[in-house]
Amino acid sequence: MFSNLKKIFYFPIAYYFGFFAQIQLLLWKPKIIIITGSNGKTTLLHLIESQLGKKAKYSHHANSAFGIPFNILGLERKNLTIGEWPMLFLLAPFKAFKLSPKEKIYVVEADCDRPFEGKFLGQLLKPKITIWLSVSKTHTVNFPPPVEENVAFEFGNFLEYTKNFCIINGDAKLILNQLPRTKTEIKKVTKNHLQNYQVSKRGTNFKIDNKTFTINYLLPEDTFYLLATLIELLKKLDIPLDLKFTNFILPPGRSTILEGIKKTTIIDSSYNATPASVTAILRMFKKYPGNKWAIIGDMIELGTEEQEEHEKLAREIAKGDLAKVILVGPRVTKYTYPKLKTLVNIPIETFINPKEALDYLKDNIGGEEVLLFKGARFLEGIIEHLLKNKVDVNKLCRREKVWQERRKKWGL
Numbered sequence: 001m002f003s004n005l006k007k008i009f010y011f012p013i014a015y016y017f018g019f020f021a022q023i024q025l026l027l028w029k030p031k032i033i034i035i036t037g038s039n040g041k042t043t044l045l046h047l048i049e050s051q052l053g054k055k056a057k058y059s060h061h062a063n064s065a066f067g068i069p070f071n072i073l074g075l076e077r078k079n080l081t082i083g084e085w086p087m088l089f090l091l092a093p094f095k096a097f098k099l100s101p102k103e104k105i106y107v108v109e110a111d112c113d114r115p116f117e118g119k120f121l122g123q124l125l126k127p128k129i130t131i132w133l134s135v136s137k138t139h140t141v142n143f144p145p146p147v148e149e150n151v152a153f154e155f156g157n158f159l160e161y162t163k164n165f166c167i168i169n170g171d172a173k174l175i176l177n178q179l180p181r182t183k184t185e186i187k188k189v190t191k192n193h194l195q196n197y198q199v200s201k202r203g204t205n206f207k208i209d210n211k212t213f214t215i216n217y218l219l220p221e222d223t224f225y226l227l228a229t230l231i232e233l234l235k236k237l238d239i240p241l242d243l244k245f246t247n248f249i250l251p252p253g254r255s256t257i258l259e260g261i262k263k264t265t266i267i268d269s270s271y272n273a274t275p276a277s278v279t280a281i282l283r284m285f286k287k288y289p290g291n292k293w294a295i296i297g298d299m300i301e302l303g304t305e306e307q308e309e310h311e312k313l314a315r316e317i318a319k320g321d322l323a324k325v326i327l328v329g330p331r332v333t334k335y336t337y338p339k340l341k342t343l344v345n346i347p348i349e350t351f352i353n354p355k356e357a358l359d360y361l362k363d364n365i366g367g368e369e370v371l372l373f374k375g376a377r378f379l380e381g382i383i384e385h386l387l388k389n390k391v392d393v394n395k396l397c398r399r400e401k402v403w404q405e406r407r408k409k410w411g412l
Contacts, residue, residue, distance in 0.1 A: 011116060014065040016089070018124050020096035021069035025125075028100035030057070033107045033233070034127040036118075036158050037134035037169075038151070039276050041109045042251060043219070044131065044226045048107055050248035051234060051241065056105035060251075063111040065120050071108075074098060080402040105237075110158065114142040118154040122161035129236070130162040133169040133189070133225045136276035141303035148174055156181050165236060167229050193228040197221045199287035201265075215245055218255040218267060218288070220280035253380060253397030255281065259388040262367040265290065266386060269372065270379040271397045273299045275309045279316050281374050286320045290370040294322050295357065295382070296336070297375025298329035310335035318343035323369075325349070328357045329377040355411035358382045381412030 033056075035041045035048075041063065049058050062071035070076065070088075073095035077084050108125060112118040135152045143150045156178030159166055163184065168175050170188025179186060196207035203216040208227050234241050250256070253271025260266040267288075269281050278299065285292065294317060302309050314336045317325055325348045327337055333350045341348055351357040354377050361371075361382065371386070373379045380396045387393060 010114070011065065011120065014069070014120060017066065017069035017073065017075075017092055018120065020092045021072040022124060023096040024072050024098065024100065027097070028106075030101070030104055030106040031129075032125050032127040033105065033129045033131070034110050034121075034125060034158055034162075035108065035131045036110045036112070036155055037132050038136040038138040038155075039134045039274060039280070040223070040226055041111070043223065043254065044133070044229065045107060045109045046248060046250055047226055047230050047245075048233065050245050051230065051239065052105065052107070052237075053247060055103065055239075056107050057101045057103040059106070059108040059110075063109040064113060065117050068108060068110065068121060069124070078400075080400050112151065112154040112157075113138075115150070115154060118157035122157040125161070127158065127162050128164045129166070129233070130158045131167045131229055131233070132158060132175055133167075133172070133229060134276065135172060135174040136274055137302055137305050137309060138274040138276075141301045143303075145304070147303070147305060149177075152178055159184075167232050169225055187232050189225055189228040189232065194221075194224040197224065199284060201289065204284075211241075211243060213243060213245070215248065217248075217250055218257065218284060220284040222280050251397070252395055255284075256395055258383070258392050258395065260365075260371060260386045261362075261388055262365050262369075264365060264368060264386070265370045266383055267370065267372045268380070268383055268396065269374045270297075270383065273297060273375040275299060275302075275312065278313060278374055281372070282316050282320050285372050288370065291323050291368065292321060292370045292372065293324045293326065294320060295326045295328060295361075295371060295373045295375075295379065296332055297327075297354075297373075297377035297379050298331040300331075300376045306331060307335050311339045314339035314343060322346060326357055326360070327351070328354055328379065328382075329375065332375070353410065354378045354382055358385055358412065361386060378407050378410055378412055381407040381410065384412070 035044050059068055059071045062068050073092060075088050110121050132155055135148060152174040159178055159182040162182055165185050166182055167187045170190040193208050198205040204219045206213040206224050206227055208224055213227055253268055256268040258266040258268055310331050317340055327333055327350045330352055337350050373383055380398055384393050
């Protein structure tokens with residue numbers, strides 16, 4: 001019942017906040033840069049921030065038809081509870097006329113979780129520059145078939161409303177198909193930009209267009225699209241590139257390296273899990289040294305694609321150089337496990353309840369394993385109890401009260 005009401009009132013309520021956000025934008029008049037696509041948006045946002053710094057304002061923790069108007073207006077949902085909404089409604093008209101930010105560039109991460117969201121945000125923001133690098137099966141439960149084509153069409157709305165310049169993935173056919181919708185200048189980044197990619201315990205190295213990037217994070221190979229895009233964007237903005245990435249910091253749950261109990265290494269990529277992002281992380285993990293265990297949770301909101309994508313996941317897991325696989329959740333147990341056990345001859349454990357997976361890990365970790373966490377099912381709650389230094393809990397994702405209460409219900 002609540003889910004149906006949310007669908008009915010989602011955009012009418014979003015238009016309420018969008019109306020007042022539009023007033024603030026008219027007063028502010030920033031140069032808007034949109035980052036959109038199914039994957040890599042947050043990483044690119046932080047890469048851009050590491051270069052532009054205080055020259056721009058950034059839509060941190062906001063990428064939806066609600067989140068972006070809230071970000072523009074300076075509204076915030078602190079606890080993600082229903083009780084916050086009345087005050088948000090009351091504050092919106094006053095926030096529309098607040099003192100505008102001093103920054104003249106606004107870098108916005110924009111998602112399309114449902115039909116019409118791209119059009120809504122495109123009309124609201126009317127960006128000077130749009131960056132679109134990926135299309136994959138993310139939140140596809142909300143889209144009719146053909147799913148990926150419809151998702152691409154929704155993202156394509158940003159191209160349609162862009163005023164000056166677009167940077168796109170020139171290897172993505174679904175993106176290329178949408179290009180007739182814009183008359184702006186277009187720059188394509190392709191595989192030809194990447195010259196070398198290496199993974200080590202300290203991070204990742206990329207060589208792109210004869211420039212060497214050394215980054216102290218574990219980033220998948222496809223990150224080169226983001227770095228190549230960054231080069232093109234800075235050229236357009238006439239800003240020099242800092243190859244050292246001194247100020248580059250990723251938010252929690254994006255391949256953060258943490259110390260675990262019994263001298264284990266934890267790679268925390270628990271923030272999200274789409275077919276494309278899980279594949280990219282598994283391929284990166286294959287290059288990482290050590291006695292590697294993969295703890296993989298469900299991929300959610302895939303709709304009719306759910307079984308197919310979880311069976312494909314088994315083939316990607318099988319390609320990894322893994323000593324053990326632990327599957328957590330009903331989808332990976334039902335669909336991934338039967339396929340995976342026919343493809344590999346390594347120990348595979350399955351759990352529906354994340355607390356059971358945690359107990360298994362505590363009992364069976366021998367010492368010095370490398371533990372990769374990727375997927376849904378409260379994996380951040382499992383990691384929390386495996387940390388060597390408990391202060392590192394602040395480096396995990398989903399610290400809000402609502403998520404703490406949900407983890408407690410699962411015994412975490």
